[in-house]
Amino acid sequence: AQSVTQLGSHVSVSEGALVLLRCNYSSSVPPYLFWYVQYPNQGLQLLLKYTSAATLVKGINGFEAEFKKSETSFHLTKPSAHMSDAAEYFCAVSDFTGNQFYFGTGTSLTVIP
C-alpha cells in the first residue's frame, strides 16, 4: 500500500523567506503526486501535480515541487513567503490503479511578519 509522510506538522517562516515543506512517499513504482492547500474553513485546492513528465513541477501562487525518485521525495518550495501563504498543506499520492488517494497528515504553515 502507498503511504505519504509529511515531516513537520507545523512550519513557521518569516515573510520573504524560503518555504520548504517536506513530503516523502513509499511506492514500488513511480506514482502520481499532488500538493493541495487548505485555507481555514475551506476545502482543498490543488497547488500542483506530478504525472511522470518533468521532475520539476510548477504550480499556482509561485509554488513548485521537485520529484526525486532516488529519495522518494516530493518537497514543496516557494522562494519568498507571503502572508497569504499561511494555510494547511497536504501532500497526496495515487498509484496507477487509481483506487485510492493517500494523503499526508498535513503541514500547517505560519508566516511571521
Added chain:
Amino acid sequence: EAGVTQSPTHLIKTRGQQATLRCSPISGHTSVYWYQQALGLGLQFLLWYDEGEERNRGNFPPRFSGRQFPNYSSELNVNALELEDSALYLCASSLLAGTDTQYFGPGTRLTVL
C-alpha cells in the same frame, strides 16, 4: 464553471441519529470521493463512487454508506452517530476515475452532541 458543491454547510446531530450529506460534482465529472477530516487526523478516505458504483471504501465501519445518483451527485449517510464522527466531511470529484486530479468542495461540518 461551478465547482464541487456540498450541502449542508453545517449539520448538528445527537448521538444515535442519522446524518445525510450531499455532494454535487463538477459538471462532466463521473467520479466522486468522500473524505473525513477529523481534528488532528488529516484526511481519511471514506468512499469512492464512479458511474454509479462503489469502487472502493476506506477503513470505516458499515454505518458509513452512500450512493451515487444517475446525475453523478452523491450522498453520504452516517447511521448511529457517535461523538467521534464529528468532523469536516469533504467531497471531491474527478473527470476520470482513479489517478486524475481531485477537485474538492468546501465541506460539511458535522457536529455530534
